[in-house]
Amino acid sequence: MAGRNAIxxxxxxxxxxxxxxxxxxxxxxxxxxxxxxxxxxxxVPGEEVHLRCFRTELExxxxxxxxxxxxxxxxxxxxxxxxxxxxxxxxxxxxxxxGEQSALHAPEFTMLEWYRPGAGxxxxxxxxxxxxxxxxxxxxxxxxxxxxxxxxxxxxxMAEAFRRYVGVDLLGIGNDAARLAQEAGTVLRVGETWExxxxxxxxxxxxxxxxxDRPTFLTHWPAAQAALSRRDPEDPRVALRFExxxxxxxxxxxxxxxxxxxxxxxxxxxxxxxxxxxxxxQDWPLDEAFLADLVELPPCSGIALGFDRLVxxxxxxxxxxxxxxxx
Numbered sequence: 001m002a003g004r005n006a007i008x009x010x011x012x013x014x015x016x017x018x019x020x021x022x023x024x025x026x027x028x029x030x031x032x033x034x035x036x037x038x039x040x041x042x043x044v045p046g047e048e049v050h051l052r053c054f055r056t057e058l059e060x061x062x063x064x065x066x067x068x069x070x071x072x073x074x075x076x077x078x079x080x081x082x083x084x085x086x087x088x089x090x091x092x093x094x095x096x097x098x099g100e101q102s103a104l105h106a107p108e109f110t111m112l113e114w115y116r117p118g119a120g121x122x123x124x125x126x127x128x129x130x131x132x133x134x135x136x137x138x139x140x141x142x143x144x145x146x147x148x149x150x151x152x153x154x155x156x157x158m159a160e161a162f163r164r165y166v167g168v169d170l171l172g173i174g175n176d177a178a179r180l181a182q183e184a185g186t187v188l189r190v191g192e193t194w195e196x197x198x199x200x201x202x203x204x205x206x207x208x209x210x211x212x213d214r215p216t217f218l219t220h221w222p223a224a225q226a227a228l229s230r231r232d233p234e235d236p237r238v239a240l241r242f243e244x245x246x247x248x249x250x251x252x253x254x255x256x257x258x259x260x261x262x263x264x265x266x267x268x269x270x271x272x273x274x275x276x277x278x279x280x281x282q283d284w285p286l287d288e289a290f291l292a293d294l295v296e297l298p299p300c301s302g303i304a305l306g307f308d309r310l311v312x313x314x315x316x317x318x319x320x321x322x323x324x325x326x327x
Contacts, residue, residue, distance in 0.1 A: 013311070016315050020307075020311055021092065023134060026134075027130075031088070032088065033087075033089060034089050034090075035091065036081055036090070037091065038074045038077035038078060038093065040071055040096075041056055041069070041070060041071075042071050042077070043067070044285060044287035045071045046071065046072045046075070047268045047272060047275070048072060048271070048275070049275045050275075051097050052098040052099045052282060053069045054107075055068075055069055056070065069284065070096035071093075071096070072095055072096065072097050073095055073111060073113065075113065076290040079257065079293070079294070079302070080290060082298070082300060083293040083297040084296070087117070088114070088116045089115055090113065091114075092307060095111045097109075103318065103320060105320065109307075109308050109320070110306075110307040110308055111304050111307060113302065113303065114302065115257075115300055115302040116302070117298045119301040120301060121240050121254070121256045121301055125155065125219075128244060128305075132149055132246075133149055136314055140316075142247035143318070145212055146213065147211075147214065147215070147313075151214050153214055153216065154214055154215070155216075155219060156216055156217065158170065158218060159238070161206045162201070166184050166201050166205050167183070168180065169183075175224055177196075177197050180197055181197055186201075194224070195224065207248070211244075211245030211247060212248065215245065216246075219242040221242075223238060227239070227267075229255030230257065230258050240255065240256035244305075250306075250309075251310065251313075252303055253303070255301065255302055257301060259294060260294075261292070261295050264294055265286070265291055268291075
């Protein structure tokens, strides 16, 4: 009975969620995207360093067993579809990340991902702006923030963000953690790496200022944070990557996709080494099928947008658990 009452109390928010799902499909249908579905239980869940995966097991009729993992993103499978078809695709995917629970995090949630062949980073930002304007009203009030979506979204490079809010030349400093700490006027903590300090400064000094009165695309990340994105051919110190912030919420992460399987394998090996050093139980084989298909991936860009967080923006709900059917 308590569960029924809780759902009843949240029903207006859940109905809005359903409307937004229909709006997403209408937007991509109008742009001739194909909606796809990819497996959730996979042999390789991803190569992220800091995410923890749910583990399960496949039992075959002959009695043999194989490890499976609930994917943290459908990215690998979706890129294989683009490589095979050359089509623009999207998916509202259920994804899993173990050990995550907060007002903005849940161990199981919905991710909207789409991939568009031929699109560069700027074109993908244009399309993301169009999607948010299609789904949301011109002005939103989120807590003490009034967010305008009827004006052009801010486009801010990571280097400019560090100049403006931290007062340092991020690219000039490079990956020197001690120098970055000194010039940022902070103390390097015991065991803190350049990556740790980079994200601390991003969280403490930059994120509180961006995406407040209008959404902000934070673009051109340092090459050390390239993940699965291409380096910028005009400046190899940075990667063609952006994140989108709105009303204090990190909403999306996007790449102009890396299509070089040799470079991608090398990045995966470095990520695996770091991940297993932190969490020895987070080990699985490389996704050889993905790497084999990557050579056929056409130039394209892709984005992962937290759909539940989008619903939070649309409804003004303060917690992710307020806008899901069960939590």
